[in-house]
Amino acid sequence: MLGSKALVSACExxxxxxxxxxxxAAMRSASRSGLRACPGxxxxxxxxxxxxxxxxxxxxxxxxxxxxxxxVPKHDQAAKLSTAAVHGGERVGRPRVADSLxxxxxxxxxxxxxxxxxxxxxxEGRFDSFEYGRYGNPTSKAVEAKIKALEGAEDCLxxxxxxxxxxxxxxxxxxxxxxxxxxxxxxxxxxxxMQNFLPKMNIGVSVIKPNDMESLxxxxxxxxxxxFFSESPTNPYLRCVDIPAIAKMCHAKxxxxxxxxxxxxxxxxxxxxxxxxxxxxxxxxxxxxHNDVLSGVLAGKTELVEKVREFHHIMGGVVxxxxxxxxxxxxxxxxxxxxxxxxxxxxxxxxxxxxxxxDRVWYPGLPSHPDYAIAKSQMTGFGGVVSFEVRGGLNECxxxxxxxxLPYIAPSLGGVESLIEMPAVQSYWGFGPxxxxxxxxxxxxxxxxxxxxxVEDIWDDLVQALEYVP
Ligand SMILES: Cc1ncc(COP(=O)(O)O)c(C=O)c1O
Numbered sequence: 001m002l003g004s005k006a007l008v009s010a011c012e013x014x015x016x017x018x019x020x021x022x023x024x025a026a027m028r029s030a031s032r033s034g035l036r037a038c039p040g041x042x043x044x045x046x047x048x049x050x051x052x053x054x055x056x057x058x059x060x061x062x063x064x065x066x067x068x069x070x071x072v073p074k075h076d077q078a079a080k081l082s083t084a085a086v087h088g089g090e091r092v093g094r095p096r097v098a099d100s101l102x103x104x105x106x107x108x109x110x111x112x113x114x115x116x117x118x119x120x121x122x123x124e125g126r127f128d129s130f131e132y133g134r135y136g137n138p139t140s141k142a143v144e145a146k147i148k149a150l151e152g153a154e155d156c157l158x159x160x161x162x163x164x165x166x167x168x169x170x171x172x173x174x175x176x177x178x179x180x181x182x183x184x185x186x187x188x189x190x191x192x193x194m195q196n197f198l199p200k201m202n203i204g205v206s207v208i209k210p211n212d213m214e215s216l217x218x219x220x221x222x223x224x225x226x227x228f229f230s231e232s233p234t235n236p237y238l239r240c241v242d243i244p245a246i247a248k249m250c251h252a253k254x255x256x257x258x259x260x261x262x263x264x265x266x267x268x269x270x271x272x273x274x275x276x277x278x279x280x281x282x283x284x285x286x287x288x289x290h291n292d293v294l295s296g297v298l299a300g301k302t303e304l305v306e307k308v309r310e311f312h313h314i315m316g317g318v319v320x321x322x323x324x325x326x327x328x329x330x331x332x333x334x335x336x337x338x339x340x341x342x343x344x345x346x347x348x349x350x351x352x353x354x355x356x357x358x359d360r361v362w363y364p365g366l367p368s369h370p371d372y373a374i375a376k377s378q379m380t381g382f383g384g385v386v387s388f389e390v391r392g393g394l395n396e397c398x399x400x401x402x403x404x405x406l407p408y409i410a411p412s413l414g415g416v417e418s419l420i421e422m423p424a425v426q427s428y429w430g431f432g433p434x435x436x437x438x439x440x441x442x443x444x445x446x447x448x449x450x451x452x453x454x455v456e457d458i459w460d461d462l463v464q465a466l467e468y469v470p
Contacts, residue, residue, distance in 0.1 A: 089145025162282025247275025341384025
């Protein structure tokens, strides 16, 4: 059983360190973001844009996105999300270049203006174009429009990695001296940032167990909380937080809610419809889906995304146009892939639970998972990651993992290839056994990201590798 007390104490972070660094002022006005698209804007004649189509497209995409009650998409909604995955941001609303069906990779660092009048028109929002690569790019803008369509979001910002999205979001939305509430199980680099860097800015962090509503209430009553931030499901124990309940409590106290929905994807969980103000993804994972590119996306309320965008323009963590193209290309098959990941993971999780060499399986689609009821109420599928504990300790677990033949031993998740790792060795090795125990990372834990290979091939491989466990 996961030592939740240990997890919490390990993540407690000091607050009260004073900060001198000012919050960077936005250097670019919203009108320079290069991300607006409004009817009636003048377009450069040499670029064929469907006049005013961008706004229409965005509206159409979002219209297609009508989740059922409680934010959980209805069954026929999967088809709509599939359409949004293919066409969102691409069918209309982007430049048409050389009649290319696919969105072109616009490989440029800067954009030119015919004359000063055109530049002034651009500055004042009468001419729709881009100015400089750090402020926007047509290929990355198409990614943003696609994610908006998939998440039913007002706005979206794409960046160079999931961590860039996390750090930019936290640094721009939480003021120096502010306070955030987060949950104990999370991606270790996010935890490291919150633990080691936010306190330098006098930002306090309360770490609560997932769904410990009493501690959430206490933190909201005690501090001026700007933001609640949690993964759902979490990495690596797939804990799920009750998004509607948390949003209700946080909103009553004026705190925003951001959910890292990387493990869920917009196909399995509609975080914004469930009540979150912002949803974040490491697009490196399921959204791009092919283990070949890094990217991150943040989507949600315009006023919040715009603040992050201004900061992002200064920090410069932009996604390269080639990478943006790979995200677009991968995202088109998101719904199909996720359906397969969901099916295979559920099957493997159920079988593992019955295997004598397995001590425990962590999968939110299993009734044995502590957050099964929450997951069922807010997700339509439970994703492709299954974590499990091999009978024995570190050495027994190594005997297993060193004998798998189909999955790669590698970090990351969410791609078409199955990836397998021991968190104790892959990400937490440098912590040492005592610290790992303190933060709840078990020595015999496996995190398995199930790919889209044949499920029987995956199972047969796991079974033969488990034979090596003494
Ligand atoms: C839940 C979660 N969020 C964010 C990140 C960071 O994403 P990236 O590796 O794209 O920077 C990861 C990486 O594994 C993750 O698992």
